[in-house]
Amino acid sequence: MKTPFHLHPLLLICTSLAGCGGGGGSSPATPTQASPASAASAPADAAPASSPSGTSVAGTSTSVPQSTTPNVQPITVSTAPGLTRNMLTTSVTVCQPGTGHCATIDNIQVDTGSHGLRILASALPASLPLAAVATVATVASGSGIAGECAVFGGGYAWGSVRSADVRMAGQLAASLPIQLIADSALPNVPTDCAGSGPAMLTVNSLRANGILGVGLFAADCGSGCVNAALPRWYYSCDAGGACLASAQALAQQVTNPVSRFALDNNGVVIDLPAIADGGAASVSGSMIFGIGTQANNTLGSAAVIKANQQTGYVRTTSAGQTYSQSYVDSGSNGLFFASTQFPQCGYWYCPSSTQTASAAMMGIDGASSTVSVAVGNSRALFASSNNAFNNLAGIASNSFGWGLPFFFGRRVYTAIASRVTSAGPGPFYAF
Known part of the structure; x- marks a missing residue:
């Protein structure tokens, strides 16, 4: 097995006729069931990225639970930071688990090449604190917080793992582990993470307020991180901010929100209209939750x-x-x-x-x-x-x-x- 590493869909930025530079959005991948993504500041070749759902379904059954729950999430391509073109975004509502205390975060990149929700701490209101998720090591010690290094082709996103209710189009992913990028509670980036490339910890470097990974797998790392403390994945961080690589239970890994919906949870449909060869100033479409669960998917x-x-x-x-x-x-x-x-x-x-x-x-x-x-x-x-x-x-x-x-x-x-x-x-x- 290759040493796992995270990928980041290729998002090159052109601010002039000749100048292209790196950066963009997406999320990590995994050791055992890597899902794809692409490359980076200069196009590097894609390599594996994500991980298993943890919930297996037997055989080749085609009996799909039907749903009448609203399942259409608006998505759009329009102006993005750094004159980034073809940036597909949506809005995501994040709540303190089990409460109506929520905030809707705009300009979240929609990414079928990664897994899990990642939001810049600067985009989350200070009045909406989210509970920390523990690692295997912090559970054993009774204190601390889980950190994660999401390494992309264009750099890395470092932050904590927090628990939130995530709401989209009438759907709820309850107590979902998400990554809070550049969380001030974890100011010290581990050396191996920082050595992965440029920091992607701001709107200008991430090109969005966050990333919504709705790819082929449910968990962002999977069994590889359950069984071992892998470099540049999950970390156990103490109260002083010192962090060491740690294993991470599947249920506490950053997770594709769609996989945690009660219904319409087997995938997504991205539906965007055709555009002319010269392009369009903006495009509006739909992200439809579920496949074969309702008449619209x-x-x-x-x-x-x-x-x-x-x-x-x-x-x-x-x-x-x-x-x-x-x-x-x-x-x-x-x-x-x-x-x-x-x-x-x-x-x-x-x-x-x-x-x-x-x-x-x-x-x-x-x-x-x-x-x-x-x-x-x-x-x-x-x-x-x-x-x-x-x-x-x-x-x-x-x-x-x-x-x-x-x-x-x-x-x-x-x-x-x-x-x-x-x-x-x-x-x-x-x-």
Whole structure:
């Protein structure tokens, strides 16, 4: 088994025609069941990231509990910090567990490439303190607080693990472990975490107020962190702020909120409208909770691409090359792949006019679906005043990232591992 590390969907920032730099949003991954994400300040290749749900569903049952609970969460792409393009966001309501004492936090990135809710401490009102979650070590000692290092391709997010009721679209994830990034209760970043890259501890560096990870797995680390104190994951921190790596029980790991809903808890559908090749100033759409649980989230004729149950990866073949590390990720602001067909401008492709390429996404069962990929002139796109693009593409060598441009004009399903759906248990993507 490789030493686990966290990933962060590729979110490159262009503030001028020529200048691109790193940073962006998403969340950690895991040792045993890594879910994908992408790379970073300069596009690095994707590597595994997330983890198992902890609740397994037997066999290939397709009997899905039906729900009449409201399940549609508004999502949008509009202006984001640092002139970040293709930043998909929503609002999340966070409450002290079991109370009506709540705050709604705007500009939370929606990320199908990660798992769990992470919010900047600066975005949470001081009048809404959240109880600390303990680690295995702090439970044994009777004091202390759990810290977590979320390492992304563009840097790291350090913070505490706190308990909150999370509410979206009439749904409740009660007493959910979340990460509070840059929590003043844990001012000292562990050396191995700080050595992971630039700090992503502010709105300007994170490019959002937080990250909502609604990917293929429920827990962000899984059994690997249950069984061992892994570096750059969970930490046991004492009252003085000193932190040591620690194991973390599954129930106390940062968790995909959707997996903790009473119903509509087997995945999400991202539904965004089609946009013109020149882009759009803003785009509004829906994140629909559940797959096959209500009339508005049925799979219909969607192609189902089953992901690896350990890594979350699918395969993509394009231009004669097969990428075994391929992922579908709303937290990546472009499509990322290797090509000699298109001229390059920095980290991005920039053909003189919009071009097309063909790519086939394939599941572990051999089922595949071929998609036509549009590639625009990145310089022209970044020079416009638009914020949403369906043809923004960048460079990666050993992975293929189906980032946010893939989501425009189609319904994209992300099914959580082991959860029952009408197409069998996750993990899978469908579109």
